[in-house]
Amino acid sequence: MSNKKYRILGLFSDFEEAFLAITDIKMNKVPGVSVDDVRLMSPIEHPEIEEILGERPAHVPKFTLAGACFGITFGFLFLASAQANFLVQPQGGKPVVPLPSNIVLTYEMLILFGVIFTVISFLILSGLIGGKKERLYSEKVGVDQIGVILELDENTYEPTKALFKQHKVLEIREEVIK
Amino acid sequence: MSGNNVNRRDFLKILGWGGVGVAVAGCDRPTTVTLEEGKEEVVAYLQPEEYVIPGVGVWFASTCQQCPAGCAVHGRVREGRVLKMEGNPDSPINYGKLCQMGQAGLQGHYNPDRLKKPLLRKGGTLTEVSWEEAMTQLDQKVGPASGLNGERFAWFTGTVSGHQSVLLSAHLAAVGSKNHFVHEVINDAVARAVNQDMLGEAAPRYLLDQARVVLSFGADFVGTGASPVYFANTYAKFRTATPRGVLIQVEPKMTLTGGSADLWVAIRPGTEGVLALGIAKHLVSQGVDASGLPESLRTLIAGHDADKVSKITGVPPDRIARIAALLKDRSPSLVLAGASAEGHAHGYQSVAAIMLLNVLLGNVGKTIVPSGASQFPQMEAKAGNTRDLLAFADAADKKALDVVFFHGANPVYTAPAALGLAEKIKSIPFKVAFSCFPDETAMSADLVLPILSAHEDWGTHMGVYQPEQKSISIQQPLMEPLYPDTKGFGDLVLTMLKARKAAGFEGFEDYYAYLKSAFAALPDSVKGDAVSDEDFWGKTLQKGIVKVTTVGGSLSAKAVEINLPEFKEDSARPYHLVPSARLGMWDGRHANLPWLQEAPDQISKVVWTSWVEVHPQTAAKLGVKEGDFIKVASEHGAVEAQVYIYKGVHPDVIAVPMGQGHEEYGRYAKGRGVNPLKVLAPVADAKTGELALYATRVTAAHVGRRELLVKLMGNETQLGRKMVATVKADVFNRTEGGKDVA
Amino acid sequence: MSLNNILTNWSRYRKGAEEGGFHEYEHQWGMVVDLNKCIGCNACSVACYAENNLPVVGETRYAKSQFMSWMRIERYWDEPDIEPYQATPSANVDVWIETNPPAAKTDVKPSMPGSYAKGLLEPGGQGFEERVGVYATKGEAQDFGASFLPMMCQQCHAATCEPVCPVAATYHTPDGLNAQVYNRCIGSRYCSNNCPYRLRYFNFWSYYEDAWPEPLHMQLNPDLAVRDKGVMEKCTFCVQRIRVAKDEAKMENRKVRDGEFATACVQTCPTGALVFGDMQDPESKVSKLWRFHQVEQGKTKQNKQNKELRGYRILEGLNTDPSVMYLERVREV
């Protein structure tokens, strides 16, 4: 019955203890548990912990760039073609496609699409839209506690809990996945 | 276009015009939605004239009735509505041009306040009655059956001419009366009298464009003159000639003409004659030959040296010298006398003194030429005057009249309150007003007969001022009558004539038929190349004018005695009142035309109301600012109006424009502004008996109220912007003299 | 296909007013106003009311200067560049006859801002309470007449009103006119703010509701719309007359002849001070006059051979390039 799997959430009141716990995991105190499996829940963002957790990707900026580029090209082409097709406007010795005003408007379009792309990509990449949520969640995280989530099997289950206890975990929630 | 059979004027019927733009352009309506079907009507002609096309305007010739000048006009008719007036290019009077009053004639025609039914005074109030009742009334009072003694009957009209004039005389003859009072406030009667005495012709022609210098003593020839459009046109020639003509304007209040003057001289009212003599003296001392003049005049002239003159007139001596120099250097010149010179107890004398300058400068025959008479004297305009107004008041006072017919004049409005004309008219047993509008006179009449507007009626006219080529211009309907219960003036008079069995008028079905036969009866010299009477009639209706030949006419300069009174200031009433006339309002007859109410006064730019023109110095003295209400009181009454600070008046002068202050006359005129004529002193010119319009002395006082004076200009100085740039005349002569650019 | 258009239109019309602007006009309607002939009689203004369905707004609205007179005659007192009767020609000749640059841009008398303040405090002036700057004029005696200035839309070729309209309701027609398309206008009123001549008038109310009481409304000209509230309007050089003339010419397959028609104001002017015509036709009266007075379009500063010629354009230095040339009024001195 070694195929039993658990998911545990350890809630630490003290940021430093949680930090040390993760450090221990990273140091393979518990064989078979890799730091890459560790997921955090925290009331604020903790850049330090993320150092420990290792570089995890955040792709938002790429989308931002895409958005901005789209904004520029679409914006300008849209304006220019609209002007070139506006059959009444261009008369009286004025340019059909006046650069100065188009620059202004293109600039706005750049920002608009930049923002939109950024936000959408954020919502998707951070799993707020469509992403699956953590099943184990505690309101405490919203207050002042830090949660560490791990998927464990028979062998790693106990030692990890021990490790958590050793680091003064306040509470451990767990559930059995299959 | 051929005018055959035009009395069946089917094409003048109003078509269903709902869809052709009169409905307001639904700018609110989303632009993609078209109008809904079946909402508007569209009607075709029963029987179309081949030249009348829906959607295309047709121009018909007629005559403008807005002032006595009698300009020939074209009216644009479309879908049976007359839309726009333009001058008739063939007319020797207005060369296809038109003034603002002529343009606004349309609003007289379409005026919402027109009389639509006959009114009869029953128990003190005017009530609408049918034409039958009205005509029976008329017949009882004036008809053959009524034992009306002809002498006790009178016509009171404005300037009349053409066949209407003929009909009126015929009617008077038929009734057996000679009382035809012809009244115009804006007239040149005194000048006519002087001309008659000095030159032997009442209305000679003034060749403005021939003159190099025009010295005008208050003659507002481009504004309220005898023929504004004609003189405006010649003014342009005068200004573009080489060398360019110089205009010197001497007057107590800047008129429209004065507004264009090169040299504008403010003068104390009534002293124009003195200035003229002063100038004469200067000329004589400069060696102008005065030997032609009788001794008495030469001594008179000699008596007016510059200092004395400038003391009396308030014109600085150097200015007098300058005027004289200009007159002497640039010949020929032309000296004109206008209302401000005429309107005094000694008006005749002043004008005589002024005309004397023409004699002295030898302008007679050069810039003043005989006009002669047309071959149809009976059709020429009976020029109006104010003498008849006084005479009429006098007659009414003596209860010498039983029946009076009013037409084209509004004495109740124009007469000074001091005459008490309103009451006197009440005392006349039976008063009939032939009128389009509920003006003061009509409202005080016993029977009001609503007549067709100038654009609905037939008629013929000759302008009061006839240029070299004299002409009769025809007035024809431009659309069918708006109101079925209105009748043509000519038709009415003709009916009365027929009732009187007047010889020569029986056969005619209506005025149109009469006119047509009258034209058929014209001599061939007039008919020109017309092949038949029908053809001539058609051509006449097309052209709108008939050119007639001039007979006689000669001028013989003859000096008259001049004795100007002593001038003394009136300490009790320090200011002279100038009831100024303006092109637009005229004598007040146009106060009911919204366009003219909203057209700013040419110089003060005030709209919709009356104002009092006060010189800055005087204003400072009175402690008033623009917009202050000021009370102007003569011994015969007072008016209150807002101050307009105005450099174009003499410091001793308070000018109030005529035209406003109606008690009746429809929504646009009623109760708006004040009427300066009311407070005038009933002084008459000693010689001619003309009412002296400029002879009233007044006091002025701040009444402590102040409102925004409604006017166009926000700022009257150019502040260094080059809005109106000015160049010297000699530069002009150098660059453009003699060149016909374009 | 639009990309083609972008490429073809890219450099198209990229000529400023300096080069005479848009070179593909069918016509180029222009006007000349001879202030030497103008007597300020208002005939043109009233003719405009009659022709163009201009509403009469009444006293109270006029007091708020919400009136609609497309053609107005301004009247000024002072003549900054001429002191009558004292001026010695040598001292003044350059001032009189220099037509450039316009006074608004020249460094005219530094005292001028001062004169502004003075004007406000002028005894005759009405002061600030109701209205700015109603001034009595300087000096005591009035020695000459007033200065009349007929002002209608100048139909600028580099019009300041055109580029600012958010919906292109005002634009430049192939006839060289500033068009105002009433039913496209949304009433942002930017164009009027940007017009240095203040010649655009706004329908602050639904004037038609009370301007033409029965049966006055029967006089309305069906050839152009009656404007409703919220719409900007201005002188159109009587485009409805132009349209008719062009249609007739088209039906007869010819060009419009000079003098074949005229705008309402020009037609009625009693002194003939106004001249109207097609400036593209070298033989038209208008172009002859412009040529004679050596005034050229597309200039902010006229370099005339003969500096004494009278032609000038109002506020030319703003580079609005008006189609209306004024001829200086002439005064005997």
Add this chain to the structure above:
Amino acid sequence: MSVVYSFFSGWVDRSGASISSRLPRYLMMLSGVIALVLLAASPARADVPNAVPPKGEHQGKHVEQPIEFPHDIHANVNKINCMYCHTYARRSKVAGIPPTSKCMGCHMVIATDKPRIKKLTEYWEKREPPRWKKVHDVPDFVHFTHEKHLKRFVFDNQGMEVDKVSEVCAFCHGEVKKMTVAEKVKPLNMGFCARCHEANKGPFDCWKCHK
């Protein structure tokens, strides 16, 4: 307008005042809906040379007229040319209702017994024209002139015989010859006009049509 046409015209001729041809292609793709709508429009009809008839439908409603005038009998059965009665169309901006005299010209003798004609004769004897209800109309800020459209499509049109003028009329008035009293079957709104001007290279200056 038909997209195909517009695209081609756009390619071959860029001076032509064509809207849809000048719509950016990617815009077309973006607004696929519009494209679909446009494609739904039927292709050009051939019976008037050098002309692309305007497209667009309008559900007109039946209008009660003083006399139920049968256009079908006149125009279809008797093959009377439209411009025989609407004689002003070639000379003026408005086509004009025929004057009563014109009707009587024939109906003094023809079909005098029919009730409609009787009614007409009454009008004639009362000497007052019937007051027809307007069916086709454009807003007051629109300047539309029949004469120039006829000039373009009929008189100056190569290979167009005047007898077939009713086809041209049908552009904006629909198949009147199949109606009794006229009904409005075309939208007659700006899009309708603009599409036609684009397809037929009509003028595109606002002031040509707006007043």
Add this chain to the structure above:
Amino acid sequence: MKHVSEKDINEEIKWAQINTDILQSLQNPRKAYWVAVAVCIAMLACAVVAEVYQYQNGLGVADLNRPHMWGLYIATFIFWIGMSHSGTLLSAILHIVHADWRKPIYRFAEAMTTFSLMTAGFFPMIHLGRMWNLYWVIPYVTDRGIWPNFRSPLVWDAFAITTYLTSSAVFLFIGMIPDLAICRDNSTGWRKKLYSVLSLGWQGTDRQWRNFRKTYMLMACFLIPLAVSVHSIVSSDFAMSIMPGWHVTSFPPYFVAGALYSGCASIITLFIILRYFFRWEEYMTMAIHEKICKLTFAIAMVWTYLNLVEFGATWYGHDPVAKEVLISKFVGPFAPFFWAMLFFGSVLPFALAFEKSRRNLPWMFVVSLLLNVGMWLERWMIVGPTLSHAYGPESWNFLWPSIVQWAIVFGSFGWFGLLFLIFVKVVPAVSMYEVKEMVFHRRREANPELAAQFHRRITDAQSVTAKPGIEGA
């Protein structure tokens, strides 16, 4: 009291404490709140009535005239747009420069941005003669083949404001998500439902935080240039025209400075109000107040400077017409308002320069309001005098706005207030998680020995792992 020792925030404060303190602002309101709401609605009602009246009768009722085609509407429009800039300043600029004292106050400032934009947006519509055709300004494909005129600064406005409104609203929302999650966890009933939807299931996982941080920074980077461009574009409504007094090169910076100025002033106002009513002395501390005041003072001086630059440029430039406009501002009919503007805008700010007056909150409240009055006058003084004294002397004129204009301007404040009142009761007006961050980092900085000790433990832990042989055992 000496304030130098004073801290921006007490870092010993417990996180749970923060939650409770902030969340109590969401509890059911007291009577005063409902009174405030009623007042705002009443004000708004005035505007609505006036607008309906104007809509039916045309703009004549506003007493606009020729040449005064623009009146208070446009002036107030600029005012509100300007007001919106403060939020961006605090949340974006200060975020980028890591000024963490912004954290307790940026939330409501940002809300202010969004709401004042929502207010400003109304004015161009109200001011239109035919607002029912407003949509013609939007470029959309039509078979009529007509487009808006992209040359017109008004169209630029439309673009800029749309962009700015979208961006700032999104920015506000994104920044609120973690707090909304907290609300979700601590609320019941409809609020629970609302917050669960709004918080998008935020759980504070490292993945979420990671993207969150990046996004927030990127948005900040976008918003700063955007805010600047928006007000320069608004200024180009004037600078692009040829009217004397409008055609001024220094207008864009001048407008931006004025915008930040009025924004900061109104932040002070709201700061004091919130601090008082929600008893947030713990978070909106005097120290932060001091900082805003100093910032405001600095901006005020910048604004004053740009004013002087404008005057100087006009005075020494050779455009007599512009000079006249300038003089008319000083001595003309607008003089009283102009002088008032100079006083409120340039003199009054010195009240912020002195500690004593700075620390007197009631007085500061009044001052901040007056500063805003001054800034509103500034906008009017930009629009009015130029129209009064332009090139054509004929059209010189003066406009006194009618009651209708005043009512609509007045009502716009009601609308803004209403939005803000709803805001403070629906979402926490102080960002909880950022205050926590602030406290967290401050505590670290405050007691370095703790940090050192902690660091030692980490190194130990890692050195332990350095021993070989354990792996895979």
